[in-house]
Amino acid sequence: MIINRRSFNRSVLTAALAGPLIRSSRAKAADTADVVVIGAGLSGLNAAWMLSEAGLDVVVLEGSARIGGRVWTAHDSENTPELGASQVGPSYARVLDAIDRLGLEMVDEDRPIMPFTYHLGGQLIRAKDWADHPVNKTVGAERKLSPVQMGGGLIAKFNPMKELDDWLRPDFAKYDVSVGDMLAGNGVSPAAMAMVGLTTEMRNTSALSLMQEGLRGAFEAKFSSAQSELIGGALVTKSTGEKAAGAAPSAKWPKNFKGGASAFPQAMAKQLKRPVMTSKLVAAIHMNDDGADVRCMDGSSVRAKFVIAAVPFSVLRLIEITPALDGVHHDAIHNIGYAETARAFCTIKQPFWQQDGLDPSLFTDTPLRMLWVLDNHSGAPNAPTKGPFMATFVITWGAAERVSQMAPEEAAKLLVAEVERLRPAAKGQIVVNRFHSWARQPLQRGCRHSFKPGQIAAFAVDMIKPWQRLHVAGEHTRRLDYGMESAMESGERAAVEILNRI
Numbered sequence: 001m002i003i004n005r006r007s008f009n010r011s012v013l014t015a016a017l018a019g020p021l022i023r024s025s026r027a028k029a030a031d032t033a034d035v036v037v038i039g040a041g042l043s044g045l046n047a048a049w050m051l052s053e054a055g056l057d058v059v060v061l062e063g064s065a066r067i068g069g070r071v072w073t074a075h076d077s078e079n080t081p082e083l084g085a086s087q088v089g090p091s092y093a094r095v096l097d098a099i100d101r102l103g104l105e106m107v108d109e110d111r112p113i114m115p116f117t118y119h120l121g122g123q124l125i126r127a128k129d130w131a132d133h134p135v136n137k138t139v140g141a142e143r144k145l146s147p148v149q150m151g152g153g154l155i156a157k158f159n160p161m162k163e164l165d166d167w168l169r170p171d172f173a174k175y176d177v178s179v180g181d182m183l184a185g186n187g188v189s190p191a192a193m194a195m196v197g198l199t200t201e202m203r204n205t206s207a208l209s210l211m212q213e214g215l216r217g218a219f220e221a222k223f224s225s226a227q228s229e230l231i232g233g234a235l236v237t238k239s240t241g242e243k244a245a246g247a248a249p250s251a252k253w254p255k256n257f258k259g260g261a262s263a264f265p266q267a268m269a270k271q272l273k274r275p276v277m278t279s280k281l282v283a284a285i286h287m288n289d290d291g292a293d294v295r296c297m298d299g300s301s302v303r304a305k306f307v308i309a310a311v312p313f314s315v316l317r318l319i320e321i322t323p324a325l326d327g328v329h330h331d332a333i334h335n336i337g338y339a340e341t342a343r344a345f346c347t348i349k350q351p352f353w354q355q356d357g358l359d360p361s362l363f364t365d366t367p368l369r370m371l372w373v374l375d376n377h378s379g380a381p382n383a384p385t386k387g388p389f390m391a392t393f394v395i396t397w398g399a400a401e402r403v404s405q406m407a408p409e410e411a412a413k414l415l416v417a418e419v420e421r422l423r424p425a426a427k428g429q430i431v432v433n434r435f436h437s438w439a440r441q442p443l444q445r446g447c448r449h450s451f452k453p454g455q456i457a458a459f460a461v462d463m464i465k466p467w468q469r470l471h472v473a474g475e476h477t478r479r480l481d482y483g484m485e486s487a488m489e490s491g492e493r494a495a496v497e498i499l500n501r502i
């Protein structure tokens, strides 16, 4: 069922499917193409790359001036933070295959998140004291789960899924309820639920969607020589010293792109026969029996046989589409939920944890939620020499939306002031280099899709089916994978759909 790196041979796939339609590259007028791909994120680029390799004439229209979407290395900020994706997991078959083919280099992630101190119920608590601390009102086995791991741990405990695509089966629709209802139904204590609510939108998130991600994370860990789990959207690796069957003996995961993750979409774009057209914000898609016109805000348009919308549904809903969408397509595109992640990237002047004797990172029930302090050097053999300690405020869901209402500099000030209030030793030691809200990005409007309760059962299966000549791709249309791999998976599916229609 799962295409892995060994079994996946993309050139065989495209050649077999494209077969007779592979033609020599024809000179085409600038305003016509076989396929228009809207969006130069990983999903759109992967679809365009496959179709282009199959001999089709492909135009990619990107609304912003930048290629990569949610892959964005901020070369213009101190310490070059990754505003979006950076971590590559060992089971990312398509990403790893593309890295090989593009000749890109990976480096071991060199800056693991340092251990957490908690500030909960108005008290600073060391991780080792949590299980027996009076502020910990959770019950039974819950008491042993750390506050940071509470959500992931409880979802794993009640997760009935065995296969990565179980979530699409009708008999799993009963788990398409809110995380809150699922946990309450399983007898989870109110205190543990409150803890989960610090990092998850409990009432507005489908438990089934988080179960699928949890299972995908467990699958990832099986490939790795270390135990990994998702915390706040990051693959956090905790070395166990054990070697997982099948993993390369010295493999250390996750890995990062040498020179920054943006190198990946940029290298993919270079593979295309026609350069990505940037600053082409698509406003309308008009389809008829012969083809589709894709119109941009600047008045230009491209006519093609097929269109792939590789943009989040949060922005696809702003594009005028005729014939008008109906049924599941309308419901999914207009109603699917999106989550917010806000991050503030910082440099630490002096390691304040050496002053207060607590663990460096912080997890709180105050507005700052999480401060990840990143080690300045993991000691990996191919790692760069020691640099400054860095830190990232990681705020998700409603807490992130609240802080993102503020101007970026005000939000940054608030977050620093909060750490200084909770840990006076941090006073003057944290400098925010960049505050970034994904919900504020006009061409994303959120960091990722998030099914609301009932939405998987209502439209997850059918929403990815083509609407006339319009195909959809993007992480929100994933079936098995997550993160960058899911964007690649979806682009591949959309490309294959079109190759099957020509």
Ligand SMILES: Cc1cc2nc3c(=O)[nH]c(=O)nc-3n(C[C@H](O)[C@H](O)[C@H](O)COP(=O)(O)OP(=O)(O)OC[C@H]3O[C@@H](n4cnc5c(N)ncnc54)[C@H](O)[C@@H]3O)c2cc1C
Residues within 6 Å of the ligand: 038, 039, 040, 041, 042, 043, 044, 061, 062, 063, 064, 066, 067, 068, 069, 070, 071, 083, 084, 085, 086, 087, 088, 233, 234, 235, 280, 281, 282, 283, 310, 311, 312, 315, 316, 319, 341, 438, 443, 444, 447, 448, 473, 474, 475, 476, 482, 483, 484, 485, 486, 487
């Ligand atoms: C904070 C954060 C951290 C992450 N960390 C990781 C990680 O470490 N590892 C991992 O594997 N994944 C990670 N991810 C997930 C990963 O970044 C995404 O799954 C993936 O990049 C999504 O690609 P996409 O093509 O679906 O969408 P996008 O990258 O959003 O691409 C959509 C593109 O469409 C363009 N567009 C939108 N509207 C229009 C329009 N009207 N006209 C023309 N163009 C338009 C946008 O500008 C954009 O370029 C992270 C994501 C975030 C937000």
